Amino acid sequence: MKIGFDNSSYMEKQTEQILKRVEQFNHKLYLEFGGKLFDDYHAARVLPGFNVNGKILLLEKLKEKTEIIICINASDIEKNKIRADLGITYDMDVLRLIDNTRKMGLYISSIVISQYKNQPSADMFKNKLERRGEKVYIHKHIEGYPMNVDLVVSDKGYGSNPYIETTRPLVVVTAPGPGSGKMATCLSQIYHEHKRNITSGYAKFETFPVWNLPLNHPVNLAYEAATADLNDVNAIDPFHLETYGKTAVNYNRDIEIFPIVKNILTKIMGTDKVYQSPTDMGVNMAGYCITDEESVKEAAKQEIVRRYFRTSCEYKEGHIEIGAVEKLEIIMKQLDIYPEYGLAVRPALEKSEQNKCPSMALILPDGNVMTGRTTNVLTAASSLVLNCVKKLAGIPDDIHLISPAVLEPMLMLKEKILCDKNPLLNLNEVLNALSICAATNPLAGKCLGKLYDLKGCVAHSSHMLSKADESAFKKLGIDVTCTPEFPTSDLYYV
Secondary structure, three states: OOOOEOHHHHHHHHHHHHHHHHHHOOOOEEEEEOOOOOOOHHHHHHOOOOOOOHHHHHHHHOOOOEEEEEEEEHHHHHOOOEEOOOOEEHHHHHHHHHHHHHHOOOEEEEEEEEEEOOOHHHHHHHHHHHOOOOOEEEEEOOOOOOOOHHHHOOOOOHHHOOOOOOOOOEEEEEOOOOOOOHHHHHHHHHHHHHHOOOOOEEEEEOOOOOOOOOOOOHHHHHHHHHOHHHOOOEEEOHHHHHHHOOOOEEEHHHHHHHHHHHHHHHHHHOOOOOOOOHHHHEEOOHHHHEOOHHHHHHHHHHHHHHHHHHHHHHHHOOOOOHHHHHHHHHHHHHOOOOHHHOOOHHHHHHHHHHHOOOEEEEEOOOOOEEEEEOOOOEOHHHHHHHHHHHHHHOOOOOOOOOOHHHHHHHHHHHHHHOOOOOOOEOHHHHHHHHHHHOOOOHHHHHHHHHHHHHOOOEEEEOOOOOHHHHHHHHHHOOEEEEOOOOOOOOOOOO
């Protein structure tokens, strides 16, 4: 994708606005961080040029002023909720967030387990953290939250939550995903501090929807696509339009909850002048940093198709209901695009039809289309990646990179000793074999080095991938989609 977003300008503008908010609230701001601190691949895909770790790099520049609170919903721990882009549970992502953030010199003061209802797995997670020296706070479910404002803003509501001692002017409240209790944690803290005569305020760090882009701009529709399972809908912010006469885009949950949030803030702070619209609450300068409108539009359309395939596979596996898939079909119709609009989709399907077996295609950085198919030894993913690195290294297709002396024992181990039902070598196994051969085969070593060039490429599979192949693609940084078809008729498929 052609670069269409100025990340440096974004970092500068966003930082400036955050510092203005800190100053506005007497140098004490609770900033709810929407999206992901690290690895914000959605933003990078729809805004080509956006740094996937831009948010954490921004905070790194403000680290002397900043401390971080991480929230996780107790129900998400209990249900083993998965972060789809990384394939790990939310509780494991909290541990990852803590480790990665501290390595950058940022201060994490505490972890909040929200919506606690005596879930045993939440207790175990709390124990694990505390025994490693972490400060953990429990926020129990407040009956009637958030509608019963009189109860919420009282000693039986926010007042029943333990107060978290914070020491820095900017307190970032983040989480592994939505519904983790970030806003409630911010407002609970403001309640406690105003009772202690500490003036503090609240704002939201947001990226999507982009408030100053049109309602049906592909970037904003891509946000709807990304949250199809949550049934989020972009809408014109009526409060902003009424107060300022300006059109601004927000999403339904923020718009619906705004009168309640405003009422809560008014009751805590003693004034209704802080925010007049949900858009007011957000710090979002992304729309001012788009440098190539057409590039961004095209990237967003590709993301919508990608989300369609991912959601369709999740439906096929029984994880979600058909409504999410139908919503994505409606979004694609709005933009006059279709599943085969995805860059690598048609070549993969044609290869599969030609060979009557699962197949894949990948678009190389120079635009060349590479394909691979399932063989009697390799999965389609393994074949594809070997073909790609050979092409990048300028090695003829008929030269074998992996020695039979390495390949045959691996196959024997997998099939005869480990009794694996799927004897084909998956991508991770093939990459291990390639690295072994690189010790004695210069061509294999050359191809191993070319794996770096596949980062950021897009690929498509004619059938759903095994978990092993899917995980290997994520580690390589290859963005892969799958047609929602199982590769075999077997019900047990790993």
